[in-house]
Amino acid sequence: MKRSKAKRSRKKRKPAKSGRRKELDFGFFIFICLILAGIGVYILVQHQDAVTSELKQEKIEKHISSEGAKQATLRIKLASLKSPPRVSRIAEDELGMTEPGGVIYLRYKRESNGKIVCRSSYEKRSQQAELQTGDETGSPGGKQDRSITKN
Secondary structure (H helix, E strand, C coil), X not given: CHHHHHHHHHHHHHHXXXXXXXHHHHHHHHHHXXXXXXXXXXXXXXXXXXXXXXXXXXXXXXXXXXXXXXXXXXXXXXXXXXXXXXXXXXHHHCCCCCCCCEEEEXXXXXXXXXXXXXXXXXXXXXXXXXXXXXXXXXXXXXXXXXXXXXC
């Protein structure tokens, strides 16, 4: 009889151990499922952030290209506004300005008493001088002379 009791006690103990083991296995399974679910959520969030960043990048690139086109048109407009024929037309038509017909020369000279004397002379341009722009070979001195005296 003693042997049968020992066998019975063993049988009772085995189911108790397997019940605990089943609880541990189920708890471990739930833990692993939660970890995998967390990893899945993390991957989805990262993917969403990547897609959002790509959309923002495309939007910024479109904005940069449109601003580059605007800049090109503004440069062309600026060049046309600065063009010498346009400036000359506005000066003549709207402001009533004309090409100068001559040149005024100013000469300063210190006299023996210490006074500074300024003499101006007006010289008309000849047709050859108008053709040769920037060439001032003529000597000053012309029809009108004015003297200004300063102390």
